[in-house]
Amino acid sequence: MKRILIPAGGAVLATGLLAAGLAGTASAANDVDTDPMAKSAATAKAIAAFWADNNGAALKAAKESNVWDGKDVEKLKQKGGYSADSRPGTTPPIGAEKKTTAKVQNVNLPKTIGKVFFVNGKGEKKWCSATSIQSQYRNLVATAGHCVYDVKDNQDVMSKWVFVPGYYQGKSPWGIYVGKQAFTHYDFSTYEDYDRDYAFVTVYNGVQLGGTSAAKVTRDQFNAHKGEKDVKKVEVSKAEFDKGTLDPNTFPDFSSVDPTPEKEVGPDHPGAVVAKKEVSEKTYKDAKVGRGQNFKYGEPLTESVDKKTYDEYKGLGEKSKDAAGNYFITRFYVQKWFVPGSDAKYYRTDYYILSSSIKDAGRLGDNVGGQGFAWNQPTGKPVRVFGYPAAPHPDGNKNYTGVTPKWCYGKTSSKLAVSAAKKIEEHVALKCAMTEGADGGPWLLKYSNAKRIGYVNGVTSTFADQNGNDRVDTITSPYFDGETASVYQAAAKVWSGKAF
Structure with missing residues (x-):
C-alpha cells in the first residue's frame, strides 16, 4: 500500500490542507x-x-x-x-x-x-x-x-x-x-x-423502458415541447387541402406535390414500363423487330365490328369488308417505353409528443x-x-x-x-x-x-x-x-x- 508521507516540518500545514481538502x-x-x-x-x-x-x-x-x-x-x-x-x-x-x-x-x-x-x-x-x-x-x-x-x-x-x-x-x-x-x-x-x-x-x-406512446398535439405545443417528438405527413383530398390552406392557422401544415407527366424513355431506363401505341400500317411495316422504343408490338390485330363502329372509326388502322357484308378493322401497334407520370398529391402534417413507459426491472x-x-x-x-x-x-x-x-x-x-x-x-x-x-x-x-x-x-x-x-x-x-x-x-x- 503506497501513501504520501508528510514531512515532520510541514505537519501542521499539511494536516490543515488534508482536513480541508479530504x-x-x-x-x-x-x-x-x-x-x-x-x-x-x-x-x-x-x-x-x-x-x-x-x-x-x-x-x-x-x-x-x-x-x-x-x-x-x-x-x-x-x-x-x-x-x-x-x-x-x-x-x-x-x-x-x-x-x-x-x-x-x-x-x-x-x-x-x-x-x-x-x-x-x-x-x-x-x-x-x-x-x-x-x-x-x-x-x-x-x-x-x-x-x-x-x-x-x-x-x-x-x-x-x-x-x-x-x-x-x-x-x-x-x-x-x-x-x-x-x-x-x-x-x-x-x-x-x-x-x-x-x-x-x-x-x-434496473430501469426498463417499455413501449412508446404518441399523443397528437397542436403545432405550438409541438414546438414548445423539449422532449422526444415526431411528425407525420398524411395524404388528404384536394378539398381538404384547399380548405386547410385558406385557414391562416393551419396553412403551414399543408403541402402538395405537383403532377408529373409521363416521359418516353429507352427500355433499359430505370423504372421504364412498356405499353402498345397504335400506328399506321406503313409505320408498323417500317418498324424493327425486337425490344425497343417504337419497335413492333406483336402481330397486327384484326377484329370483326358492327357497321356503326366501322363507320365511326377514325383511327390509324385499316378498315375492310367482305362480300358477305362483314366489317373488319385491322390495328397496328409498336412498343412505347415510358416512365409513368403521377397525379398531384396533397398532404397534412400531424404533430405528436412521444413518451415511453418506464418500469422497475428489479x-x-x-x-x-x-x-x-x-x-x-x-x-x-x-x-x-x-x-x-x-x-x-x-x-x-x-x-x-x-x-x-x-x-x-x-x-x-x-x-x-x-x-x-x-x-x-x-x-x-x-x-x-x-x-x-x-x-x-x-x-x-x-x-x-x-x-x-x-x-x-x-x-x-x-x-x-x-x-x-x-x-x-x-x-x-x-x-x-x-x-x-x-x-x-x-x-x-x-x-x-x-x-x-
Missing part, C-alpha cells in the same frame, strides 16, 4: 473510500432516461475509455513474487445457470458482463467494461477505479454513471442500472495509486446473477478475462469494434508487473491483445464454462507492449489482496433500492 473521505487508517453518485431516486430515473432516450442514442454515441490514449502502451518490468497480506478467501457467486452435460466447444459468455457508461469531466460520453458481482442485496458492480473516478480531468466521480449488462448496439436487455455509491481504495481516489485501480459500485434497481443480481469474489489467491493460475475492446493498437491497427464482448485465457504472471511511468509496483499481468474499452472487465478465476460463473480476482487496468512492435499483447490488473477485500466487503453490504 473532508468526508476515509482516514489514512482506513482503506475504504466512498462517494455518492446519484443521490436520489429522482436523479437516478433522470440519468437512466438520459441514456435510454431516442432509442439509446446516448449509449450509441459513447466512445471507449481513453485514459491511456494508446501512446501510453509500454513494456512492463517484473520483479519479485506476490506475498498475501492476510489469509486467502472467497465469496461464492450467485445465480449460476443450469449446468449442462453437453460437451462445450466454445466459450459461453457470462450474463453478468456489460458496459459502464458515464460522462467525464470534459462532458464526453465514455464507456468501460464491468461485471455484476455477488453482494448481500444483489446490487453491486465491479470495474476499474479509473472507470469510476475521473483521474484524468476533474479528480471526481464520473457523472451519469450506469451499468448495462448484456449491452448491444444501444439495447439494454436487462435494464439500465444507475450507480448510487462508489467504493474504492483510499489510495486510488486520493493519490491515484494504480496499484488500487479497482472499484465496486452499488446500483439502484435487482441486478436477480436478473443476471453475480460473479464470486476472491482475494489473496496464488498467482500463475488460469483466468478467463472478458471485456469490450475497441481502441486501436498503438500502430493504428484496429482489431476490435467494442460492439461485442471478447475474452482472453491464460495463466497470470507469477512475478510483480511494474511500470514506473504509471507508478505501478504490484500488478499481475496476462498475455492478451485486448485494447482499451476492455478496461474494467473482470478476471475470473475458476470460471465454469457450463455455469458461466467464476470468481472476480482482478479487473483490467492497463495495457502493455512486451514485444516492442506497437501492438498490445499484455494486460494488467491490481493484485486483489486483503485490502481489496475490505473495499469489496464494505460495498457488498450496502442497500440501494429502487430508482422510482
